[in-house]
Amino acid sequence: MDFTVTDAHDSTEIRLHGRMTFSDHDTFRSVIAAFERPAGHRMVFDLSGLDFVDSSGLGMFIIARDTAQKKKLDFAMRGARDEVQRLITLAKLHKVFTIDA
Amino acid sequence: MEFPTETPASLYGLELGIPLGDRRVLIADDSRFNRRTLARFLQWIGIVQVAFATNGQELLDQVESFDPDLLLIDANLPPIDGMALCRVLRGNPRWRDLPILMQSTRQTDQIRSLCFQAGATDLLAKPINPGECVARVRYHLERRSMVQELRAFRERVERDLRQARSMQLALVPDAEWLEAMASRNALRIEPVFQTSDEVGGDFWTTFEIDGGHVGVFVADLSGHGIASAINAFRLHTLLTRTPPDDLRDPARLLTQLNQRLADILTVGQFATAFYGVIDRHTDSLRYAAAGAPNPLLGSRGGFRVLDASGMLLGAFADAEYENRSTPFHPGDTLFLYSDGLTEARDRDDAMLGEEGLADLIEQAVLTAPEHPFPWLMARFAERFGAGLYDDLTALWIARDATS
Numbered sequence: 342m343d344f345t346v347t348d349a350h351d352s353t354e355i356r357l358h359g360r361m362t363f364s365d366h367d368t369f370r371s372v373i374a375a376f377e378r379p380a381g382h383r384m385v386f387d388l389s390g391l392d393f394v395d396s397s398g399l400g401m402f403i404i405a406r407d408t409a410q411k412k413k414l415d416f417a418m419r420g421a422r423d424e425v426q427r428l429i430t431l432a433k434l435h436k437v438f439t440i441d442a
Numbered sequence: 443m444e445f446p447t448e449t450p451a452s453l454y455g456l457e458l459g460i461p462l463g464d465r466r467v468l469i470a471d472d473s474r475f476n477r478r479t480l481a482r483f484l485q486w487i488g489i490v491q492v493a494f495a496t497n498g499q500e501l502l503d504q505v506e507s508f509d510p511d512l513l514l515i516d517a518n519l520p521p522i523d524g525m526a527l528c529r530v531l532r533g534n535p536r537w538r539d540l541p542i543l544m545q546s547t548r549q550t551d552q553i554r555s556l557c558f559q560a561g562a563t564d565l566l567a568k569p570i571n572p573g574e575c576v577a578r579v580r581y582h583l584e585r586r587s588m589v590q591e592l593r594a595f596r597e598r599v600e601r602d603l604r605q606a607r608s609m610q611l612a613l614v615p616d617a618e619w620l621e622a623m624a625s626r627n628a629l630r631i632e633p634v635f636q637t638s639d640e641v642g643g644d645f646w647t648t649f650e651i652d653g654g655h656v657g658v659f660v661a662d663l664s665g666h667g668i669a670s671a672i673n674a675f676r677l678h679t680l681l682t683r684t685p686p687d688d689l690r691d692p693a694r695l696l697t698q699l700n701q702r703l704a705d706i707l708t709v710g711q712f713a714t715a716f717y718g719v720i721d722r723h724t725d726s727l728r729y730a731a732a733g734a735p736n737p738l739l740g741s742r743g744g745f746r747v748l749d750a751s752g753m754l755l756g757a758f759a760d761a762e763y764e765n766r767s768t769p770f771h772p773g774d775t776l777f778l779y780s781d782g783l784t785e786a787r788d789r790d791d792a793m794l795g796e797e798g799l800a801d802l803i804e805q806a807v808l809t810a811p812e813h814p815f816p817w818l819m820a821r822f823a824e825r826f827g828a829g830l831y832d833d834l835t836a837l838w839i840a841r842d843a844t845s
Contacts, residue, residue, distance in 0.1 A: 396712075
């Protein structure tokens with residue numbers, strides 16, 4: 342998995358690309374490092390470039406959401422497609438995550 | 443500009459803090475003077491266990507009895523020269539990675555290359571430079587220590603993992619008990635449960651709740667390795683402490699397990715799970731699920747996908763679960779599996795996927811109607827190999843046609 346971070350005034354978009362699996366834990370630590378923002382800041386995961394997540398990947402979404410809550414950041418995901426969307430629906434993550442259209 | 447010359451090194455190269463007092467060095471040289479000189483050099487770096495050989499045969503005898511960690515050998519040892527001895531030693535697996543330092547007066551590149559070809563680890567020019575000699579001996583001994591340490595560590599970890607795997611394999615129902623229980627309930631339950639080389643978080647079990655009710659629980663703890671295996675054991679413990687009455691209602695069981703797991707798991711850890719209760723009296727399957735791979739239910743009309751969506755077990759303390767029901771008649775089949783089946787990768791890095799699995803099951807039923815499950819798993823092994831990256835659970839549960 343690769344990622345790019347784009348900062349705007351009061352929000353940060355993180356685009357995730359490729360396959361997000363167990364072996365991406367180290368990369369994901371760098372993603373989480375980008376959550377060092379002031380309270381109220383908005384973090385958005387853009388998943389449109391993501392081809393696949395496994396259950397470890399779902400765990401990483403949960404860690405991201407938890408990190409955002411602890412730092413009082415807004416956290417949302419958007420753009421999931423195909424396998425990624427299927428897995429999010431299967432785990433009913435849309436019930437606990439903010440999903441942007 | 444001047445750099446501070448702080449020396450982490452000792453006089454003879456980098457000091458790695460590996461004590462060499464227990465290291466044994468064998469010196470093979472026909473000159474008494476050389477043998478004594480070399481032994482004195484070795485003492486400088488704390489090497490006191492030294493043995494000597496004055497000719498080729500003595501060397502071969504000593505190498506057996508003294509079992510050295512390093513060999514200092516003169517290229518012109520009588521009657522066979524050092525290179526020939528090198529080849530003899532390297533031909534024996536026991537001495538294949540013994541450091542052999544060869545001293546030679548002839549220093550052409552061709553001669554040096556021949557020494558390396560013969561199996562020398564390193565070369566020392568004669569007359570010997572004491573500082574260089576000692577630094578090289580220490581380098582090769584330290585390298586050998588580190589390799590041995592790594593190898594020992596690796597062997598220990600592998601032994602631990604093997605033990606963890608066998609413990610994980612012992613979590614699932616005993617084959618004999620399973621067969622007897624299934625036949626008491628007019629079922630046939632064929633399990634495949636394989637752990638990956640690194641152990642993982644798959645786990646399944648089954649309960650005979652009372653006459654006519656059989657519960658089947660399949661879970662996959664997130665992640666890989668020891669951590670997820672330990673979480674599988676925790677889940678197993680929670681399940682064995684569940685009173686039989688609480689096993690009747692799938693949604694209620696998952697709700698309880700979720701709360702307990704949420705208390706003990708760290709953020710980002712969870713289980714996907716499926717729990718179903720087969721009821722022979724009402725010919726139905728009542729189940730609840732927590733984001734498990736969608737099971738397949740086979741009846742006379744073919745196989746269809748059951749919805750196993752649901753909140754991940756242990757991820758959110760307030761998650762709720764719902765019961766779903768579907769007819770499950772005599773002769774019907776329930777196929778449960780973990781993502782190790784659908785997410786396995788073949789040589790072309792392609793996954794089987796849910797659709798691929800559905801196709802494969804259809805073929806299995808057509809091609810091998812008597813034994814579709816073994817046929818299915820054989821085709822799977824052909825394509826995906828036997829060494830698994832993830833754990834794999836697959837359960838083929840069929841109701842007897844005549845019950």
